[in-house]
Amino acid sequence: MKNITFATIALAALVQTALAAGKCGTQTCSSSTPCCVSGYCNSNAQYCMPILCEAANSYSPTSCWNTAHCVKSSVTFGSPNSFAQIADYDGNPADAAFVSQFQPSNAKINNGELEMTLVKQSNGAGFGATVIGTRAIQYGTVTAVMRSGCTSGGVVSSFIIRNNNVGDEIDFEFVGADKSTVQSNYYWHEQLDYTKMVKSPALPDTTLNFNTYQIQWTPDQIVWVVNGNAFRTVKRSDTWDASVNAFKYPDSEAYISFGIWDGGSGAQGTSEWAGGAIQWNNQPFVAAVKSVTIDCYYNGNETTYVPPGGNGGNGGSSSSSTITSSSLPSSTPSGSSNSNSGSNSNSSSNQTGSSSSTKPTGSSSSKPVQSSSSASDSSVNENSGSDSESSSPPHSGARSLVASFGVLASALVAAYASF
Structure with a gap:
């Protein structure tokens, strides 16, 4: 019998769980504040x-x-x-x-x-x-x-x-x-x-x-x-x-x-x-x-349109969501202090929207102050008045890593069960 132990399986599962829960700033969200x-x-x-x-x-x-x-x-x-x-x-x-x-x-x-x-x-x-x-x-x-x-x-x-x-x-x-x-x-x-x-x-x-x-x-x-x-x-x-x-x-x-x-x-x-x-x-x-x-445009059909690819088009890439960080509302909450909660449901996309309304500062290459009406492109809320770039989108490599550890954990469980 191969030397596969419950400890090995537990470790792989633990790593998978830890990776699946993304890092939210300096903390990791829990099931109660997800x-x-x-x-x-x-x-x-x-x-x-x-x-x-x-x-x-x-x-x-x-x-x-x-x-x-x-x-x-x-x-x-x-x-x-x-x-x-x-x-x-x-x-x-x-x-x-x-x-x-x-x-x-x-x-x-x-x-x-x-x-x-x-x-x-x-x-x-x-x-x-x-x-x-x-x-x-x-x-x-x-x-x-x-x-x-x-x-x-x-x-x-x-x-x-x-x-x-x-x-x-x-x-x-x-x-x-x-x-x-x-x-x-x-x-x-x-x-x-x-x-x-x-x-x-x-x-x-x-x-x-x-x-x-x-x-x-x-x-x-x-x-x-x-x-x-x-x-x-x-x-x-x-x-x-x-x-x-x-x-x-x-x-x-x-x-x-x-x-x-x-x-x-x-x-x-x-x-x-x-x-x-x-x-x-x-x-x-x-x-x-x-x-x-x-x-x-679809007369009430909730299906999302995907732009055609090829022929110099955008290849549909702009329709698929990439997750970015958005600014918090004006009074930045801390932890789980806000008690009003709602139920979760699955999200296949996470597109954000709102007004950007940033205006030029005399240089076409500079990004001016973010409007306070937006929770958008520069992660600045209405109380700010200063510009701050939003954090970069997460890379798909992290999800691939999660998937790899998931496969590993499943394989270990299957291997142990076969002995």
């Missing part, structure tokens, strides 16, 4: 929603909640199940179409409208709000009836479709420096080319009037529409870049979000773009959304 976000573990929506949850760093790859995919819907914010604070969200998108991302929350329902408020903190900077859809969308038409809260320079409001993980984004953004237009832009794979920004034609004061903003997004083109008038179209065929052998066209499953944030406290380029320092005597700064209509 979800990892930026070095912290917990069991509630603030950690387990696929928008934020880092599956590779969590207790197990299935700790994060499922990604819920697009269904055709019309959301009015006076209706039940339209909005929830993130502490009250249990992972079921039927219970809330949108959730407020941060705690403490500056988002609420008031008189049938979703209101997001920017408030002044003790350090003089503004603390705003981000509200994120609970279903991911990949192509479709999204229409929002909203009013910006930019009644002072420095205040920025936004309506964005973004995959924070991949870095694809389509947006409408409002700045206090200009109340008569809305800005449109799009990004591919975190390449923040601000030269592509196009303003809308003149509009009634966006801070006093509700206007209808629409993004029409298909595999072939993006159209920006305000009050029924299309003012910009970007065709996928025009985004081909031979140097990278790809169409620089947003095509990854993403999340709809609305936000308000302090651009005036950002880096010089961001502040100038937003209209300078906020004049706090002009508050309150309240962005409001009356309704959101979502018409999925």
Whole structure:
């Protein structure tokens, strides 16, 4: 008989378990606090929603909640199940179409409208709000009836479709420096080319009037529409870049979000773009959304579209998720202090979405301050005001190692059982 002992089997199984539980910062998540976000573990929506949850760093790859995919819907914010604070969200998108991302929350329902408020903190900077859809969308038409809260320079409001993980984004953004237009832009794979920004034609004061903003997004083109008038179209065929052998066209499953944030406290380029320092005597700064209509490209089918490969396409790679670290909500939780928990479900993808809204600082190669409306590309929360790069995606080698030890443990058990 070969010298195979229970101790050997136990050791292999122990190593497999230890490797399967990814490292979340300086700690390892447990079964009671299984979800990892930026070095912290917990069991509630603030950690387990696929928008934020880092599956590779969590207790197990299935700790994060499922990604819920697009269904055709019309959301009015006076209706039940339209909005929830993130502490009250249990992972079921039927219970809330949108959730407020941060705690403490500056988002609420008031008189049938979703209101997001920017408030002044003790350090003089503004603390705003981000509200994120609970279903991911990949192509479709999204229409929002909203009013910006930019009644002072420095205040920025936004309506964005973004995959924070991949870095694809389509947006409408409002700045206090200009109340008569809305800005449109799009990004591919975190390449923040601000030269592509196009303003809308003149509009009634966006801070006093509700206007209808629409993004029409298909595999072939993006159209920006305000009050029924299309003012910009970007065709996928025009985004081909031979140097990278790809169409620089947003095509990854993403999340709809609305936000308000302090651009005036950002880096010089961001502040100038937003209209300078906020004049706090002009508050309150309240962005409001009356309704959101979502018409999925697949007419309600929750199946995720995979872009075709070959012929210079993106090969579908932008649709498959890579896990990255996202910023924590503004009040960084510690350990398992937040007691509101939700049930786990398997997660096959972990795509994050929200607004990025970082603006140039005078150098095309520099990355300016992250907007406070985002839990996205630079891992900066609303309280910060400084730039910080997100951690690198985990490599597949770690999963291969886990699999190898799993095979080893199984082989040892099988070998012992045969004697």
